Amino acid sequence: MVTQKTTLLIIGGGPGGYVAAIRAAQLGIATTLVEGAQLGGTCLNIGCIPSKALIHAADAYHHAHHCMGDHTLGIHVDGARIDVAQTVRWKDGIVARLTGGVGALMKKHGVQVIKGWAHMVDGKTVDVDLGRGDAEPTRIQCEHLLLASGSVELGLPGMPFGGKVISSKQALSPDHIPKKLVVVGAGYIGLELGTVYRKLGSEVTLVEAQERILPLYDEELTKPVAASLRKLGVQVLLGCKVQGLDEATQGVRILDSGAKESVLEADQVLVAIGRVPHTHGWGLEKLMLEMQGRAIKVDDQCHTSMRNVWAIGDLTGEPMLAHRAMAQGELVAEVIAGQRRRFAPAAIAAVCYTDPEVVTAGLGPQEAAKAGLDCIHAQFPFAANGRAMTLESTDGFVRVVARRDNHLIVGWQAVGAGVSELAAAFGQSLEMGACLEDVAGTIHAHPTLGEAVQEAALRALGHALHI
Ligand code: FAD
Ligand code: NAD
Numbered sequence: 001m002v003t004q005k006t007t008l009l010i011i012g013g014g015p016g017g018y019v020a021a022i023r024a025a026q027l028g029i030a031t032t033l034v035e036g037a038q039l040g041g042t043c044l045n046i047g048c049i050p051s052k053a054l055i056h057a058a059d060a061y062h063h064a065h066h067c068m069g070d071h072t073l074g075i076h077v078d079g080a081r082i083d084v085a086q087t088v089r090w091k092d093g094i095v096a097r098l099t100g101g102v103g104a105l106m107k108k109h110g111v112q113v114i115k116g117w118a119h120m121v122d123g124k125t126v127d128v129d130l131g132r133g134d135a136e137p138t139r140i141q142c143e144h145l146l147l148a149s150g151s152v153e154l155g156l157p158g159m160p161f162g163g164k165v166i167s168s169k170q171a172l173s174p175d176h177i178p179k180k181l182v183v184v185g186a187g188y189i190g191l192e193l194g195t196v197y198r199k200l201g202s203e204v205t206l207v208e209a210q211e212r213i214l215p216l217y218d219e220e221l222t223k224p225v226a227a228s229l230r231k232l233g234v235q236v237l238l239g240c241k242v243q244g245l246d247e248a249t250q251g252v253r254i255l256d257s258g259a260k261e262s263v264l265e266a267d268q269v270l271v272a273i274g275r276v277p278h279t280h281g282w283g284l285e286k287l288m289l290e291m292q293g294r295a296i297k298v299d300d301q302c303h304t305s306m307r308n309v310w311a312i313g314d315l316t317g318e319p320m321l322a323h324r325a326m327a328q329g330e331l332v333a334e335v336i337a338g339q340r341r342r343f344a345p346a347a348i349a350a351v352c353y354t355d356p357e358v359v360t361a362g363l364g365p366q367e368a369a370k371a372g373l374d375c376i377h378a379q380f381p382f383a384a385n386g387r388a389m390t391l392e393s394t395d396g397f398v399r400v401v402a403r404r405d406n407h408l409i410v411g412w413q414a415v416g417a418g419v420s421e422l423a424a425a426f427g428q429s430l431e432m433g434a435c436l437e438d439v440a441g442t443i444h445a446h447p448t449l450g451e452a453v454q455e456a457a458l459r460a461l462g463h464a465l466h467i
C-alpha cells in the first residue's frame with residue numbers, strides 16, 4: 001500500500017475545505033485535500049452559484065416577457081423565447097471558471113489535491129479510493145484531520161429521488177422546462193428554484209408543511225415574497241404534507257391540515273425539504289465523535305471531541321451557509337498554526353434570493369425580546385426610496401433593531417429587490433458594534449438602496465428625513 005504523510009489532511013473541497021487549505025498553505029502548513037467529486041463542493045457546482053445564475057437568467061427572460069405586455073418603460077419587445085440548453089451551458093461556464101479558479105489557487109499555494117473518495121481508518125489515517133481500479137487505496141497519515149464533507153439533500157420517505165422526483169441538483173441542469181412542477185418545501189431552495197421555473201414558464205405549485213413560506217424568517221419579512229408569488233401565479237399550499245405519488249395517475253398525493261387528501265398533477269416534483277450533514281458512507285462512525293443531532297459537535301474553535309480532529313461547514317449543522325463554512329475553514333487553519341482564534345461572529349448574515357430578496361443579520365425584534373433585550377426597532381419602506389422607484393421595485397423595507405439603553409444595533413432585516421447587497425453593510429455594522437447614531441451619521445450615497453439603511457437608523461432615533 002502506498003502511504004503518504006502530511007501535516008493537515010482535509011476531507012472535502014467545498015468552500016469550507018478549500019478555504020482552509022488556502023489559509024493553511026499561506027501559514028506554511030503542509031496540506032493535502034481530498035475531494036471525491038469536484039473542487040468547489042456543493043456551493044460552486046450544484047448550489048449557490050448555479051442557482052443564482054439560473055435566477056438571473058429567469059429574471060432576464062421574465063423581464064423580456066413583461067415588456068411584451070407592459071410598455072410603461074417605453075420598451076417594446078415583440079417576442080422572447082428561451083433556449084434552455086444554452087442557458088445551462090452559460091451556467092456551466094461560470095461553474096467551470098470558478099472551480100478551475102479554485103484548482104489554480106490550490107496549485108499556487110502548493111496544496112496537494114487528491115481526487116478520490118476518502119474512507120476513515122482512524123483519527124490520523126485515511127484511505128483514499130482513487131477510482132482507477134487500483135487494487136489498494138492510497139493511505140494518508142496526518143497530524144491534523146479536518147472533516148469538511150458538507151451535506152446531502154433529504155428525500156421524502158416513500159418518494160425516493162429518480163424519474164420525475166428530482167433534487168435541486170437535477171433542477172439546476174434542466175434539459176426542458178416541465179409544464180407542471182410541484183415543489184415540496186417552501187424554504188430556501190423551494191422558493192428560489194420554484195420562482196425560477198415559474199418565470200421560465202412552468203405552472204408551479206409549492207407544497208409547504210408549515211403554515212407559511214420561509215418559516216424560519218419573521219412573517220413581516222416574507223409577506224412581500226408571498227405577494228410576489230401570488231402575482232407570478234405560483235400556487236402555494238400551506239399546512240400540507242406530501243404522502244407520495246399516486247399509483248394510478250403518478251400525481252402527488254397531499255394531505256392538508258384538515259386531513260383532506262387530494263392529488264396534484266405533476267410532470268416533475270422537486271423535493272426541497274432540507275439538507276443533512278454528510279456523515280454516512282465513508283467510515284466516519286469509526287471515530288465515534290460526539291454528535292449534536294445529525295451534525296458533528298464542535299467547540300468554538302471547530303475541535304471535535306477527538307484531539308486534532310476538526311470539523312467545519314454543513315457537516316457541523318446549521319446554519320448551512322457557504323460563508324459560514326469559509327469562515328470556519330480560515331479559523332481552523334489559523335488555530336492549527338498556533339493563533340488564538342475563536343469562532344464567535346457577532347452575526348452570520350443570511351440571504352434568500354427570492355423575488356424580492358430577503359436578508360437578515362443578527363436579531364429580529366421578537367428574537368431580541370426572547371433574548372431578554374429591551375430593544376427599539378424601526379423600518380423604512382422602499383416606497384419612499386428614489387433608487388427603488390427607478391428600479392421599479394418599491395416593495396419591501398429595511399428594519400433595524402437596537403438596544404433601547406445605548407442604541408447598540410443588534411440586528412438588521414430587509415426585504416426588497418437587490419437587498420442581498422446590503423448584507424455587507426449589515427454584517428459590518430454588527431461586527432464593529434455600531435450604534436444607531438453611527439449609521440445615521442454616515443453619509444450614504446444618493447440615490448442608493450443603502451439610503452434606506454441610514455433612514456431606518458434615523459427613524460429609530462425619531463428623526464427620519466424622507467418619511
Ligand atoms: P460542501 O460544499 O458540500 O462540500 C463538501 C465536499 O466534500 C463535496 O465536494 C463532496 O464531494 C466532498 N466529500 C464529501 N465526502 C467526501 C469523502 N468521503 N471523500 C472525498 N470528498 C468528500 N449557501 C449560501 O451561503 N448561499 C447560497 O446562496 C446558497 N445556495 C444554495 C443553493 C442550493 C441549491 C444548495 C443545495 C445549497 C446552497 N447553499 C447556499 C448552501 C451551501 O452550498 C453550503 O452551505 C456550502 O456548500 C457548505 O460548504 P461545505 O464546505 O461545508 O460543504
Ligand atoms: P429549508 O430548511 O430552507 O426548507 C425546507 C422547507 O421544507 C421548510 O420550510 C420545511 O417546513 C419544509 N418541509 C419539510 N418537510 C416537508 C414535507 N414533508 N412536506 C412539505 N414541506 C416540508 O431547506 P432547503 O430549501 O432544502 O435548503 C437546504 C439548505 O440549503 C438550507 O437550509 C440552507 O442552509 C441551504 N441553502 C441556502 C440558500 C441561501 O443561502 N440563499 C439557498 C439554498 C439553500
